[in-house]
Amino acid sequence: xxxxxxxxxxxxxxxxxxxxxxxxxxxxxxxxxxxxxxxxxxxxxxxxxxxxxxxxxxxxxxxxxxxxxxxxxxxxxxxxxxxxxxxxxxxxxxxxxxxxxxxxxxxxxxxxxxxxxxxxxxxxxxxxxxxxxxxxxxxxxxxxxxxxxxxxxxxxxxxxxxxxxxxxxxxxxxxxxxxxx
Amino acid sequence: xxxxxxxxxxxxxxxxxxxxxxxxxxxxxxxxxxxxxxxxxxxxxxxxxxxxxxxxxxxxxxxxxxxxxxxxxxxxxxxxxxxxxxxxxxxxxxxxxxxxxxxxxxxxxxxxxxxxxxxxxxxxxxxx
Numbered sequence: 001x002x003x004x005x006x007x008x009x010x011x012x013x014x015x016x017x018x019x020x021x022x023x024x025x026x027x028x029x030x031x032x033x034x035x036x037x038x039x040x041x042x043x044x045x046x047x048x049x050x051x052x053x054x055x056x057x058x059x060x061x062x063x064x065x066x067x068x069x070x071x072x073x074x075x076x077x078x079x080x081x082x083x084x085x086x087x088x089x090x091x092x093x094x095x096x097x098x099x100x101x102x103x104x105x106x107x108x109x110x111x112x113x114x115x116x117x118x119x120x121x122x123x124x125x126x127x128x129x130x131x132x133x134x135x136x137x138x139x140x141x142x143x144x145x146x147x148x149x150x151x152x153x154x155x156x157x158x159x160x161x162x163x164x165x166x167x168x169x170x171x172x173x174x175x176x177x178x179x180x181x
Numbered sequence: 182x183x184x185x186x187x188x189x190x191x192x193x194x195x196x197x198x199x200x201x202x203x204x205x206x207x208x209x210x211x212x213x214x215x216x217x218x219x220x221x222x223x224x225x226x227x228x229x230x231x232x233x234x235x236x237x238x239x240x241x242x243x244x245x246x247x248x249x250x251x252x253x254x255x256x257x258x259x260x261x262x263x264x265x266x267x268x269x270x271x272x273x274x275x276x277x278x279x280x281x282x283x284x285x286x287x288x289x290x291x292x293x294x295x296x297x298x299x300x301x302x303x304x305x306x307x308x309x
Contacts, residue, residue, distance in 0.1 A: 020217070024210050032205040046205050053213045054220065116199055123199070138193070138200040170192055 008069045016060040023060075023073075024053055029140060030070075031077050034150050037135040038081040040124065044088065048081045055080065074150045122172040130165035133158050250307070 003026045010019035031052050036045035055076055063072065123134055129151070136147045137158075148158040265272065279288070 024213055028209060029204050032209075033203060036203065042206075046209065049205055049209070050213055050216065054216055057217045057220065116195070119195055119199055123196075134196065135200055135203070138196040139203045140201070141197065166189065166192060169196075170188060173192070 004069050008063075008065060011060055011063050011069075012065055014061075020057055020060060023056065027070075027073055030150065031073065033136055033139045034074060034077045035081045035084075037132040038078070039085060040131075044084060045081075048077070048084050051084075052077050052080050068149075070146075071149055074152065078152060119169070119173065122169050125172070126165050126168060129153070130161045130168070133161040134165045134169075137162055 003022065007019050007022050007026060010016075010022065028049070032045055032049045035048040035052070036042065039045045039048065052073070056073065059076075063069070067075075123131060126134065132151055133147060136142060136150050137144065142150075144158050144162070145155055147162075148155040151158060153161075
């Protein structure tokens, strides 16, 4: 991404503060999305995202540009989210209650909202990697290559996860009597 | 367009609708900046406290070393005085004998060398 390169150049030039001011808005959604895809809890994902940016602030002057900036940030995000998961040591629910409630409340007003609630439940029920791939891919219509970088997986593996996830979702919704095809 | 394609497009549109707006809550960036600005002040204060603590520890160590050195010197001096007092006749006799046996110039050089070695030892200990 051009913005990422500009931020990298600022860091290399020793202007870490200016770089950080650009980095937060540029990576906010990506860091939050990645944390959310792992944690499935909006509050916890936001805490992790905050922690990631604080870590980045501290580590930015030491960034040497050997790894791509985004790859470095995604690795920090994944590690921080995994540590948070271990700390919480709780059984992760099938879906985020906050988002689920929001979707259901929309459902009270429209039939489409009810469909969304069912779809959300099915996304939550997908295997971890498939769910992660779906959330990251559809959150911002990202290229598969970037989703792969975020997940730290090969592009073809992510494509397979996405394909399987879509097939599972279509089958689940069709089984529930929704018209998918 | 096949029914399968239509179904897929429909599912994708719904997934985009469901996940597309996902973002951190309002004020997220301001909260990050606030935390970071607090961090920027905290390390300076931490460093100052650490520096003061290290300086105090060093001061105490030096004071202890000075006291120990003083006591060691005093103890050695007292021992030397006691030995001189205790063996005064023998020392006097030995000195009288050695003065007649050893060349006085050689004795002076030997004494100076022993004194120099002692001083050098004290200085190197004080530096270390």
